[in-house]
Amino acid sequence: MPLDTSTYALAHLRLDGRRWNELRRLHASLSVQSSSDGSAYLEQGNTKILATVSGPQEPVRRTGRDGSSEAKIEVEVNVTPFSGTDRKRRAKGEKRVQELQLTVARAFQGVVLGHLYPHSVVEVRLHVLSQDGSLLAACLNAATLALIDAGIPMTDYIAACTVASSPSSDQSIDDSDPLLDLNGLEEQELPFLSIATSGEEGKVCVLMMETKVQMARLEAMVSVGLDGCGQIRGILDEVVRQHGKRVLEAKVG
Amino acid sequence: MTSLKRSHASTAPTTTLSSKTYLRTLKSGKVQKIVRELYLRQDIPCSSQLCTACLDLAPPSFHRKTEPFVLSATPAATKQYPQGHYLVPDTNAFLSAMDLFETEGAAFQDVIVLQTVLEEVKNRSLPLYNRLIALTKNEGKRFYVFFNDFRLETYVQRDAGETINDRNDRAVRKACAWYAEHLRQAVTARQSARYPAVIMISNDKDSLRKANAEDIEASNLESYVKGLPDADRLLDMVASSREQRLARETKAETLYPEYLSMSAMLTGVKNGTLHQGIFNVSPYNYLEGTVHVPAFDRALIVQGRENSNRAVSGDIVVIEVLPKDQWKAPSSKVIEEEDLGKNENAEVDEDSSEAIVTERERRALQEEVRRAHGQVAEGKKQPTAKVVGIIKRNWRQYVGHVDKDSVRTRTKDSRAQQTVFLVPMDKRIPKIRVRTRQAAGLLGQRVLVTIDTWDRESRYPVGHFIRSLGELETKGAETEALLLEWDVQYRPFPRTVLDCLPPEGHEWEVPKSVDDPGWTGRRDLTDLLICSIDPPGCVDIDDALHARLLPNGNFEVGVHIADVSHFVKPNNAMDKEASLRGTTVYLVDKRIDMLPMLLGTDLCSLKPYIERYAFSVIWELDKNADIVSSTFTKSVIRSREAFSYEAAQLRIDDKSQQDDLTKGMRHLMMLSKRLRAKRMAAGALNLASPEVRVQTESETSDPVDVQTKQLLDTNQLVEEFMLLANISVASKIYEAFPQTALLRRHAAPPKTNFEELGNQLKVKKGMELHTDSSKAVADSLDKCVDQSEPFFNTLVRILATRCMMSAEYFCSGTQAPSEFRHYGLASEIYTHFTSPIRRYADLEAHRQLAAAIDYEPLDASLQSKSKIEAVCKNINVRHRNAQMAGRASVEYYVGQALKGRVLEEDGFIMRIFSNGFVVFVPRFGIEGLIRLRDLPEEVGREQDSVFDSEDYSLTLRGGKVERKVELFQKVTVKISDEAEESTGKRKIKLQLTK
Structure with a gap:
């Protein structure tokens, strides 16, 4: 029995040894898969996502008299059977996955x-290669990068993260810290929310909470979340700029 | 195609990343591989007040706070370490000697608990882990948890082929080395040369050797303790190590059968071949236990040491029913451990093997069997079982005394270690074998011990001393003993709790201005003529009453209860403490409060002549005391008078008093009689329990006399209205919160409970006991009257009470509404509302009622079914323990009151065995066992007596004439006192005279 989140208050x-306001290591790269129109690979701790984008393109199946004047974002999330600790195959139309797809699609509909x-x-495919918490947030971040690629x-980046509320050490004084960017274990034990913002001004475009708090x-949780999204936006921006620089150098050089 | 190379570049300069991979086997047999990230850092402080470097780098929390540093700048010095020292115990040190670390006083302060160790302790034992966590929160002990596995310098990667234990030992050594070096630097920075030693405590020889090689200060626990003052006392608190036990194992042969494996037990229970239940030992016969299992109506019997296989009363065990030819009749004989096991030598099973069942025990059992066989015709044999495994030990700390016969050397200054027997106060617990160096000093003392293990090779469980409570029979020691025995939390309230009290202290008063927030939602009832009626000398006045005649001929009656929930807010430290204590415990000379004195006896207490906050229930009752309407409100009242029961009675009876207050009280009296009559008609039981009051001398509180409690009409007056209030509140909160209302129920007793009593009455007195409903029981109890003996009826009621189930608190969502019934009060729904000062359940009911009338929102903890259930579970236990402790206290004081006196009193035989009988003496509310061998004329002729279990009689043939003793018989007994050998208690000794 390893320690659990109740020991947070001790020190x-x-x-995993982080402080309350620390993100996990975030590593990302662009154009990782050349057969698609755009792709990105993102690691947020041990949550690993490969995102590919194809489009804008003609819809495969015309649905009736499609008079829409806007491009439609279609998201498909593929949670691989080996991504969790238990190897299990997920049914295609699973509710949670559908909800995930819908949330991501709605969020990007607003910025594209x-x-x-x-x-x-525009088809966005998200392949979840490994899961360790903050799945929705990682999906949003990976999708942002792939769409840019x-x-x-888009009007701006969508940057997302999760925030939990730590158990307080003393019932009389509520001294609980909000915890930023959860891993899988924390997510199981603590009440948390997923938050995503677009733009530097931090406009909230996704806020999802399924637990009671x-x-x-x-x-406090939302304010820490906004701050976390800002940090993530900075990291994503840096990844894009580095990539752009490399592409340009390759062209010029 | 781009290659995806993983970068390990760190995100922040102070952290580096590592990962931890481990395999885990699930219950289903599946193996999981778990990968976790590990962020190594350098900003984890050492928490020593000597170090200024760490002070700067400890990062603040979200609330901009940093933790204060724990470890003292000037830690305690010992002979070995004159410069002071910090301790770094390893896992085994905590596992074997948690009691030692918990000792109060100067020893074992400034301890560094490593994360590695904490994790391992959690793996090995959850209770010990929780105690360790509690220690780290205790400011005086200065325990600091150092997260060594997250600090870059102390992190240790497991090498290929290295076992986890070796890796952890290495981590502990590395942390010690780091600490020592770190402190040295810190001290040099301050330009001082003395820095405390960092001592690793371990019993692992290999680790100690390596520590020496690496130049780390290390010591094993024993030699460390030897360097402390008071070493003898402390050494006894160490559980004997595994090596010691293992060494013995090779020599001794096994005495008990092995337990089944956990999975075998669980499968057995699942498919019905084995049964699980709580092991209860009979208070009259320590060799006989019963286990009630869900599969059968009646409890199964477990007889003999071999069958009970190391189970201790209270353990959750798995049993297997024995083949029918081994079934036995429940014992009709009193067997006490002291009689049979007197001459055993505590040291014995270290050198030679022994049988589990001694010759004398075997003889006693044979006799049992013979008797059982002699009565086969009656088919009294019952299903018998044996224990095959233990699901959960329920060992706690036990109070007892050292068996003086087991002590070898009596000389005070002998420091030789020896093994002695400790005889627990609770007769159902076996003797505990304890190794000690202070045996002689502990003779005649009340001591606290704990059981560590019970190996197959050992006839008795092995334990160790915790501390001594003081000399036997001194008031302090005995009171503390019974509080410990019943797990009553009696320590003074911690500062965090006292901080929750209103800052004004005793100066607090109801705000003058009606605009004050305290007045919002409160009704001003200060005009009403309210009074309180309580036992004499009562200081925590929970309730007050009023009544007045309304113009329409009905009555307005109000019950006003102290508004404790105004002062005790949910979830603060005071509330937590109160919910743990659950109830105030009343001992003869002492009261252990649930809430701090300031609230209980002053601010909440509805004292006369001053304004107090109250929670009022106000009814309109018609002449027949039927409820026309009821309202609930928070209020402000001013009690006009605090009466004692006697004073109130006198005032009501005094015709010359014609003021409005007295008139109100007469209305109350009249209505209460109607209410009572209605309740009785509905089938409420009028039960009896032997209640006595010990009169004590006011200054020394030495007992002077014992009296049975007197009941006046005013007692019943108060009781009736409290019941009415409780019932009204119960329906109200159930209506508002159908899932989470905190209610109280009293289940109907199963028929089998009354079988024995019914049969006894039929055989001995020709009376019938109908048990179809509470009404039937009440009616037939009324008919159990012996014209010649007025007390007989009370005796039957006392016995009937013992057949009842006990009432319990529950959360309404966990039971079907049909199960809500309170059997004894014949009410469909019931809760406790009227004593919030002394019962936690009432406080919760207050909060729920306040939310139900929209006075304040309901706290989250009262909306969750699971939380309410947890509260109920705790207060049910506390309530029971408080009763037991109270009774034990009365018992002790009755003993003291009778000390040195010899009296003759009437008594009644209430239970009969083949070798003795139990006599109840109403005058003192005591019951005592008279054994045949205690009767002078019967000595040596016990075998001749004839026990007729059908007729509940025992014929004694020892004297010149035959003498028959039977159940319910009135006898005269001589009462004297004696210090009981087996429990060390002063007890009443009864002797038959006539």
Whole structure:
């Protein structure tokens, strides 16, 4: 029985040795798969995601009299059977996966300049290679990078992270710290929310919470989350700029 | 195609990344591979007040706070380490000697608990882990948890082929080495030369040797303790190590059968061949236990040491039913351990093997069997079982005394270690074998011990001393002993709890201005003529009453309860403490409060003549005491008078008093009689329990006399209205919170409970006991009257009470509404609302009622079914323990009151065995066992007596004439006192005179 989150209060150290406001190591690269229009590989701790984008393209199946003047974002999440600790095959239409797809699609519908490509679709495929918490956030981050790699015009990055509320050490004083960027174990034990923002001003475009948390703690959690999204945006931006630089150098050189 | 090379570049300069991979086997047999990240860092402080470098680097929490440093700058010095020292114990040190680390006083302070060790302790034993965590929170002990596996310098990677244990030992050594070096640097920075030693405590020889090689200060636990003052006392608190036990194992032969494996037990229980239940030992016969299992109505019997196979009363065991030819009748004989095991030598099974069942025990059992066989015709044999495994030990700390016969050397200054027997106060617990160096000093003392193990080779469990409570029979020691025995939390309230009290202290008063937030939602009831009626000398006044005649001829009656929930807010330290204590415990000379004195006896207490916050239940009752309407409100009241029961009775009876207050009380009296009559008609039981009051001398609180409690009409007056309030509140909170209301139920007793009593009454008195409903029981109890003996009815009621189930608190969502019934009170629904000062359940009910009337929102903890259930579970246990402790206290004081006196009193025989009988003496509310061998004329002729279990009689042939003793018979007994050998208690000794 390894230690659990209840020991956080002893030294303000989390299960993996991080402090409350530390992100996990975030590593990402662009254009990792040349057969697609855009792709990205992202590691947020041990959560690993490969994202590919194809489009904008004509819809494969015309659904009725499709008069839409905007490009449609279609998201498919593929949780690989080997991604978790238990090897298990997931049914295609599983509710959780569907919800994940829908959340990601809705979020990008808001930032992609779809009116430039009427009557077309942009397909985003997210392959979850390894899971260790903050799945939705990692999916959003990976999708952002892949869309940028595909050259889809967007108003800004979507950067996402998770925040939990740590158990407080003393019931009389609520001294619980919000914890940023959860790993799988923390996610199982603590109440948490996923938050995503777009733009430098930090406009919230996704906020999802499925667990119960004390009302009074929510504000601190959201503010730490916003800060975390800002940090992630910085890292993603750096990844994109580095990649751009390399591409340019290759062209010029 | 780009290659995806993983970069290990760190994200921040102070952290580096590592990962931890391990395999885990699940219950299903599946193996999982788990990979975890590990962020190694350098900002984990050493937490020594000597170090300034760490102070700067400890990062703040979200609330901008940093933890204060724990380890003292001037830690305690010993002979070996004159410069002071910090301790770094390894896992085994904690596992074997947690009691030692918990000792109060100067020893074992400034301890560094390594993360590696904490994790290992958690793996090995969850209770010990919890105790260790509690220690780290205890400010006085200065325990610091150092997360060595997260600190870059102390992190240790497991080498290929290295076992986990070796890796952990290495981690401990590395942390010690780092600490020593770190402190040296810290001290040099301060330009001082003295820095504390960092001592690794380990019993692992290999690790100690390596530590020496690496120049790390290390010591094994024993030699470290030897260097401390008071070493003898401390050494006894170390559980004997495994090596010592193993060494013995090779020599001794096994005495008990081996337990089945956990999986075998679980499969057995699942498919019905084995049964699981709690092992209960009979208080009259230590060799006989019963286990109640869900599969059968009646409990199964477990007889003899071999069959009970190392189970201790209270353990959760798995049993197997024996073949029918081994079934036995429940013992009709009193067997006490002291009679049979007197001459055993505690040291004995170290050198020679012994049988589990001694010759004398075997003889006693044979006799049992013979008797059982002699009565085969009656088919009294019952299903008998044997213990095949233990699911969960329920060992706690036991209070007892050292068996003086087991002590070898009596000289005080002998420091030789010897093994002695400790005889627990609880007769159902076997003797505990304890190794000690202070045996002579502990003779005649009340001591606290704990059981460590019970190996197959050992006839008795092995334990170790924790501490001595003081001399036997001194008030302090005995009171503490019974508090410990019943697990009553009696330490003074910690500072965090006292901090929750209102800052004004005794100066607090109801705010004058009605605009004050304290007044919002409160009704001003200060005009009402309210009074309280309580036992004389009561200081925590929970309840007050009023009644007045309404113009329409009905009555307005109010019950006003102290508004404790105003002062005790959910989830603060005070609330936590109160919920742990669960109830106030009343001993004869002492009260152990649930809430701090300031609240209990002053701010909450509805004292007369001053304004107090209250929670009021106000009814309109018609002339027949039927409820027309009821309202609940928070209020402010001013009690006009605090009466004792006697004073109230006098005032009501005094015709000359015609003021409104007295009139109100007369209305109350009239209505309460109607209520009572209605309740009785509905089938409420009027039960009896032997209650006595010990009169004590006011200054020394030495007992002077014993009296049975007197009941006046005013007692019943208060009781009736409290019941009415409880019932009204119960329906209200159930209506508001159908899933989470905290209620109280009393289940109908199963018919089998009454079988024995019914049969006894039929055989001896020709009376019938109907048990179909509570009404039937009440009616037939009323008919059990012996014209010549007025007390007989009470005796039957006492016996009937013992057949009942005990009432319990529960969460409404966990039971079907039909199960809510309170059998004894014949009410469909019931809760406790009227004593929030002394019962936690009432406090919770107050909060729920306050939310139900929209006074304040309900706290989250009261909305969760699981949390309420946990609270109920705890308060049920606490309630029971408090009763037991109270009874034990009365028993002790009755003993003291009778000390040195010899009296003759009437008594009644309430239980009969083949070799003795139990006599109840109503005058003192005591019951005592008279054994045949204690009767002078019977000595040596016990075998001649004839026990007729059908007729519940025993014919004694020892005297010149035959003498028959039978159940319910009135006898005269001589009462004297004696210090009981087996439990060390002063007890009443009864002798038959007539």
